Amino acid sequence: xxxxxxxxPQTKTGEWKRPHFFTTKKxxxxxxxxxxxxxxxxxxKGTGVHSGTRDEAKEAAYLRDEIxxxxxxxxxxxxxxxVTTGFGRVMTWLNNTLTKxxxxxxxxxxxxxxxxxxxxxxxxxINPTSHEEDLGRRLCKxxxxxxxxxxxxxxxxxxxxxxTFHKRLRFLHSPAVATNVLLEVCFITSDxxxxxxxxxxxxxxLMLSNSIYNHLKDRHNGKx
Ligand SMILES: [Zn+2]
Numbered sequence: 001x002x003x004x005x006x007x008x009p010q011t012k013t014g015e016w017k018r019p020h021f022f023t024t025k026k027x028x029x030x031x032x033x034x035x036x037x038x039x040x041x042x043x044x045k046g047t048g049v050h051s052g053t054r055d056e057a058k059e060a061a062y063l064r065d066e067i068x069x070x071x072x073x074x075x076x077x078x079x080x081x082x083v084t085t086g087f088g089r090v091m092t093w094l095n096n097t098l099t100k101x102x103x104x105x106x107x108x109x110x111x112x113x114x115x116x117x118x119x120x121x122x123x124x125x126i127n128p129t130s131h132e133e134d135l136g137r138r139l140c141k142x143x144x145x146x147x148x149x150x151x152x153x154x155x156x157x158x159x160x161x162x163x164t165f166h167k168r169l170r171f172l173h174s175p176a177v178a179t180n181v182l183l184e185v186c187f188i189t190s191d192x193x194x195x196x197x198x199x200x201x202x203x204x205x206l207m208l209s210n211s212i213y214n215h216l217k218d219r220h221n222g223k224x
Contacts (some may be wrong), residue, residue: 032077034097035068036090038171039059041083046119049111051188057083060107063185063205067107070209076216092116094175102178103135103216106171110184116191119152120144123182125172126160131179133158134224135215139183143205147200149186149193183212 037149039048039057046057061083068078081090098104110121120143122136133155140157151157161169161182172180185204186193197204218224 007175022120024104024134030220031075031104031213033071033212033216034079034094034102035064035176036085036094036104036106036171037064037083039110040086048108049188050112051194052214053122054109054194056109056188059188060185061108061151063201063208064107066202066205068214070206071212072207074209074213076155076213091170091174094116094171097144098178100177103131103212104175104180105135105139105179105212106180107184108184109186111186111189112187113189115189115191118187118193119150120157120186121152121163121184122130123161123164123169123172123184124156124158125176125180126156126162128160129179131224133216134218135179135212136181136183137213138215139181139208142211143185143204146203146207147186147196150197 037057037060039060041057041061042046045116046055048056048060048076049054064080071078079092094104110117116165120140122139124132124136128136137156140151144151144157148171152164153159161167161172169182171182186197188194
């Protein structure tokens with residue numbers, strides 16, 4: 001007997017009742033984002049930049065979790081890495097998981113040998129897709145609106161990885177099949193940036209979550 005030949009279940013009044021296995025329960029959301037916190041925390045200490053008591057890896061994980069909370073409240077599925085898992089394993093996991101329709105954001109804080117440089121940057125691959133540019137611009141705009149931390153450069157904070165110290169970022173290459181943006185929230189080495197960041201941390205998380213939500217929503221509707 002095939003599925004089609006199965007007798008249709010009848011209610012008491014004889015009307016046809018939709019069989020259970022056909023129930024199309026709408027997935028609670030169609031929106032999904034991968035949020036990773038750059039670097040690893042080992043025994044309470046981060047492997048990223050340290051500036052005085054500021055610990056890049058721990059702060060990135062904290063902010064990432066705040067953003068995730070806000071997104072989850074709006075029924076966006078957030079897939080996170082475990083902050084104690086090494087970078088190589090996280091990249092392998094992303095490589096094996098991400099597809100073209102996915103969106104992946106990695107959160108970092110920038111650093112400089114001198115305390116001078118400040119601002120936020122959204123790094124995208126060389127020859128970024130329009131989705132990557134759109135998302136990058138929105139992330140930097142959110143940080144500016146929440147904390148007045150300036151988007152760096154002439155393209156609203158969006159820069160390709162050629163601007164980075166290493167000229168190439170693995171996050172933007174290995175899992176490059178998806179929409180990939182690496183966000184440098186602000187300079188951990190700048191007192192001015194850091195004060196703005198700490199004072200406005202909650203609104204930064206909220207505004208970033210809004211910008212991610214709106215990007216995903218507009219893409220879903222074919223507008224971004
Ligand atoms: Zn970093």
